[in-house]
Amino acid sequence: MDMNYLAENLPLLLQAAWVTVWLTVLTLILSTVIALPLSVVGLTRVSPASQALDMATLLLRSLPTLVILFFFYYGLPQFGIVLSPFPVAVIGLTLSAIAYNIEIFRSGLRAVDPGQIEAARALGLPGWRTWVQIVFPQALPIFTPTYLSNATLVLKGTSVASIITIPELTSVANEIVSMTYQPFEILIAAALIYILMGGVLSLAAQAVRWNMTRRLASSAKEVGA
Amino acid sequence: MNIAKQDRRWPDRPDPENIVELRGVRLDYGILNVLHDVNLTIREGETVAIIGPSGSGKTTLLRCINYLARPTAGEVWVDRHLVGQVEKGGKLHPATEGVLRLHRLETGMVFQQFNLFRNMTVLQNVMYAPVACRVTSKEEARDRAVRLIERVGLGGKLSARPHELSGGQQQRIAIARALAMQPKVMLFDEATSALDPELAREVLEVMRELAREGMTMVVVTHEMGFARNVADRVVFMENGRIVEDGAPAVIFSDQAPKRIRNFLSH
Numbered sequence: 206m207d208m209n210y211l212a213e214n215l216p217l218l219l220q221a222a223w224v225t226v227w228l229t230v231l232t233l234i235l236s237t238v239i240a241l242p243l244s245v246v247g248l249t250r251v252s253p254a255s256q257a258l259d260m261a262t263l264l265l266r267s268l269p270t271l272v273i274l275f276f277f278y279y280g281l282p283q284f285g286i287v288l289s290p291f292p293v294a295v296i297g298l299t300l301s302a303i304a305y306n307i308e309i310f311r312s313g314l315r316a317v318d319p320g321q322i323e324a325a326r327a328l329g330l331p332g333w334r335t336w337v338q339i340v341f342p343q344a345l346p347i348f349t350p351t352y353l354s355n356a357t358l359v360l361k362g363t364s365v366a367s368i369i370t371i372p373e374l375t376s377v378a379n380e381i382v383s384m385t386y387q388p389f390e391i392l393i394a395a396a397l398i399y400i401l402m403g404g405v406l407s408l409a410a411q412a413v414r415w416n417m418t419r420r421l422a423s424s425a426k427e428v429g430a
Numbered sequence: 431m432n433i434a435k436q437d438r439r440w441p442d443r444p445d446p447e448n449i450v451e452l453r454g455v456r457l458d459y460g461i462l463n464v465l466h467d468v469n470l471t472i473r474e475g476e477t478v479a480i481i482g483p484s485g486s487g488k489t490t491l492l493r494c495i496n497y498l499a500r501p502t503a504g505e506v507w508v509d510r511h512l513v514g515q516v517e518k519g520g521k522l523h524p525a526t527e528g529v530l531r532l533h534r535l536e537t538g539m540v541f542q543q544f545n546l547f548r549n550m551t552v553l554q555n556v557m558y559a560p561v562a563c564r565v566t567s568k569e570e571a572r573d574r575a576v577r578l579i580e581r582v583g584l585g586g587k588l589s590a591r592p593h594e595l596s597g598g599q600q601q602r603i604a605i606a607r608a609l610a611m612q613p614k615v616m617l618f619d620e621a622t623s624a625l626d627p628e629l630a631r632e633v634l635e636v637m638r639e640l641a642r643e644g645m646t647m648v649v650v651t652h653e654m655g656f657a658r659n660v661a662d663r664v665v666f667m668e669n670g671r672i673v674e675d676g677a678p679a680v681i682f683s684d685q686a687p688k689r690i691r692n693f694l695s696h
């Protein structure tokens with residue numbers, strides 16, 4: 206283990222890790238915010254909109270993220286739309302994450318007994334309250350484990366962005382190795398950084414989950430007891 | 431909740447004594463005709479029991495009264511408001527979900543499976559909807575909820591969660607939850623079918639008390655004792671139609687039509 210060699214290149218790796226963090230965080234936030242309301246569509250009754258959504262998510266889940274990235278990066282300029290690599294990476298990663306998140310949220314929402322939705326309708330409660338204050342709090346603990354493991358997949362999946370010249374962790378590590386021909390230290394360091402980020406992600410998600418459970422409970426308290 | 435304005439010019443409103451009036455209600459699921467020309471009038475303070483074989487359309491009829499199921503044709507009137515439809519330019523149009531929500535405030539519903547909100551305490555279950563639908567202030571809702579919960583005999587369970595209660599207790603809370611909205615009519619769909627006889631009795635007792643206090647009630651039930659002793663009228667359904675509608679003394683007598691006697695002897 207050549208510590209000097211490692212110390213020399215560590216700043217580059219950390220800088221690249223920072224790009225990976227940004228890609229992951231933006232992708233997770235965007236895909237979650239977009240997928241949450243969409244996951245409710247078609248849950249209680251099938252409509253043309255819900256069928257179109259099912260088709261779209263099926264399509265997105267079938268396409269490798271790489272193909273989606275290529276489409277936006279090399280395809281769109283042909284139509285005169287040129288985006289810089291970072292937004293393209295965020296859009297591409299988000300699109301495929303949305304498709305998975307919708308499925309993950311739905312499996313949780315479906316596990317909540319629909320009789321409560323019927324009861325809420327009979328009471329004259331608005332739909333958003335039913336979803337946000339009754340169904341969602343019960344679905345949350347159900348889908349959280351799957352959501353977390355998917356978030357780790359998103360983190361690892363950011364490495365495909367290397368293909369469109371994003372200087373994230375994998376591509377920078379690869380670049381260093383291809384110049385120095387000394388792969389061992391660099392790859393170990395990159396792996397450790399990924400493991401560290403994965404751990405932080407799990408902890409953060411755990412904290413968010415705690416917080417949400419508390420907030421939802423107290424928002425029910427505002428109108429309840 | 432002033433929905434009176436929307437249909438004030440409606441010509442043939444029901445008699446004000448009629449809390450529920452169904453006129454020519456028909457409902458199809460695809461090619462399946464579930465309700466066929468149902469006419470039913472329920473007067474204020476009346477308790478009407480609906481009986482009939484499985485699949486005859488009892489649940490569907492109940493769900494038409496609060497428009498959880500939209501009839502294919504016909505009119506549903508609750509407390510002199512036409513439910514699920516609005517008049518615009520002299521013509522009737524299907525009501526939006528927002529308007530339907532207002533219409534549903536007039537009816538309370540109790541389900542076979544109780545359907546309490548599992549993430550809320552007993553007190554939250556009962557006071558949640560009145561506050562969320564802005565029927566009352568929070569303080570008033572809480573006071574009324576506490577009184578209702580005491581009235582169904584569960585004053586000691588305010589902060590219990592549904593899963594900590596027996597089925598009979600859950601159902602009594604579900605009744606309190608519906609009553610908290612101060613509905614004009616209460617709809618019961620086999621409220622005791624999921625319960626052991628022992629637990630069913632405590633729920634039936636609450637229902638009997640409610641009937642005695644003058645609540646208008648439509649009760650789909652297999653409890654013939656309740657239909658016979660508590661209901662003012664008994665409606666017998668078969669194949670999506672009301673085939674008999676009469677006093678319990680008549681329906682449960684030897685003079686009743688043969689198909690009713692056959693049904694009751696099962």
Ligand SMILES: Nc1ncnc2c1ncn2[C@@H]1O[C@H](COP(=O)(O)OP(=O)(O)OP(=O)(O)O)[C@@H](O)[C@H]1O
Pocket residue numbers: 459462464482483484485486487488489490491
């Ligand atoms: N959402 C639906 N879609 C299709 N068919 C339905 C639906 N709901 C009810 N039905 C059908 O309508 C008919 C009447 O059903 P309903 O539940 O009203 O009967 P019921 O008298 O309440 O029976 P039970 O005593 O078993 O509760 C049945 O044939 C049923 O299969």
Ligand SMILES: [Mg+2]
Pocket residue numbers: 488489490620
């Ligand atoms: Mg039924």
